Amino acid sequence: MSYKKKTLNIRKLVSYIWHLSIIQFFIPARFYSSWEYRRNTGKKLNLNNPKTFNEKLQWLKLFDNNPFYTKLVDKYEVRKYVAEKIGKEYLVPLVGVYESPQDIPFSELPEQYVLKCTHDSGTVIIKNSTSILTEREIKQELRNAMKRNYYYEHRERPYKNITPRIICEKYMVDETGSELKDYKVFCFNGKPKLIQVDYGRFTKHHRNLYDIEWNYLPFSIQYPTDSSIHINKPNKLPDMLRLATVLAKDFPHVRVDFYSIYDRLYFGEMTFYHGAGLEKITPDEYNLYLGEFISLPYEDNNRSKVKK
Structure with missing residues (x-):
């Protein structure tokens, strides 16, 4: 392995560990944003x-x-x-809103539907004729998402104080x-x-x-x-x-x-x-x-x- 490639792999590993570390929750937003920007773009913010x-x-x-x-x-x-x-x-027709995955009445939901977490970006579960996700898998994915405070991903302040919930919308x-x-x-x-x-x-x-x-x-x-x-x-x-x-x-x-x-x-x-x-x-x-x-x-x- 070349020195350049080895150095790049070390940097990726350090970056990954840093991203997962609890330390990031105590880093001031300005410092964190500058670091994340440089990590992603290679440029000084x-x-x-x-x-x-x-x-x-x-x-x-x-x-x-x-x-x-x-x-x-x-x-x-x-x-x-x-x-x-x-x-x-x-508005896309709303089927229901739930405080936790356990509150979702899966047996009463339409055959096809879309589940979204209200407090983050990207947690979208589509249940349609081609979906192979089981109810257990859906609940586990939602449980994991409900534990996250999305603010700490990229320091986008509007997400910091959202009450985590789940909405079910009509599949369209x-x-x-x-x-x-x-x-x-x-x-x-x-x-x-x-x-x-x-x-x-x-x-x-x-x-x-x-x-x-x-x-x-x-x-x-x-x-x-x-x-x-x-x-x-x-x-x-x-x-x-x-x-x-x-x-x-x-x-x-x-x-x-x-x-x-x-x-x-x-x-x-x-x-x-x-x-x-x-x-x-x-x-x-x-x-x-x-x-x-x-x-x-x-x-x-x-x-x-x-x-x-």
């Missing part, structure tokens, strides 16, 4: 004069401490906000008859600027990027883009942009997600720090391009207010 999209997301994570964000990233509580702002007809598919495409509208100061379409998430994950006129954009965010895969412009795109504008009003940056199902729009979620500000943007010049859309809301003297 510039918080004094952030320019790129990811740098500005790190700044917002640390200094834009709006307590209302906690309600909006809670997958159950945000439903009330959406119903109030744009109408309950845009679009005109393809398979998994739904995610339409993610990136809003800056309440104005949509970019639409990310995620598809093939459980097979071969791709992301195509479009401007608000549905022109394909030649860059990628973390996952590959494919210009040869034609994604039709949603018939309800103007409505999608209008609804995103209403939900994103007064926030410096937020991503508002939708599903488009047989020309009906359904709200997905709201995300304030896309990919925790760590996802690779290629070519790198688009990292700067997106960063120009974010106007940071606070002065430098507020930076001393960062907490653990």
Whole structure:
């Protein structure tokens, strides 16, 4: 084994141990975010004069401490906000909400359904005709998720004080008859600027990027883009942009997600720090391009207010 490869493996091992260590829970948020940013990007985080999209997301994570964000990233509580702002007809039908996996009445659930934890990002269990998960396996996965405080993953403050719960939603598919495409509208100061379409998430994950006129954009965010895969412009795109504008009003940056199902729009979620500000943007010049859309809301003297 070469010296370079051996050194790289040691660094990976140290990084892995650090990530699992209880020590991380006592590390100040600013130090942790700077360390995590460098670990993921290989670059030093510039918080004094952030320019790129990811740098500005790190700044917002640390200094834009709006307590209302906690309600909006809670997958159950945000439903009330959406119903109030744009109408309950845009919500995916709710089957139930539960305090723990033991409370879920599996025998009474529909044949197909979706379970989500309200307090984290990524815990989604889809039960459909192709799923082979047993009830026992589902409960174990949910028990593990319920123990986590997602804030400590990337220091995204809105997740810190969410009450962990589980929601069950109706299983839905679009005109393809398979998994739904995610339409993610990136809003800056309440104005949509970019639409990310995620598809093939459980097979071969791709992301195509479009401007608000549905022109394909030649860059990628973390996952590959494919210009040869034609994604039709949603018939309800103007409505999608209008609804995103209403939900994103007064926030410096937020991503508002939708599903488009047989020309009906359904709200997905709201995300304030896309990919925790760590996802690779290629070519790198688009990292700067997106960063120009974010106007940071606070002065430098507020930076001393960062907490653990």
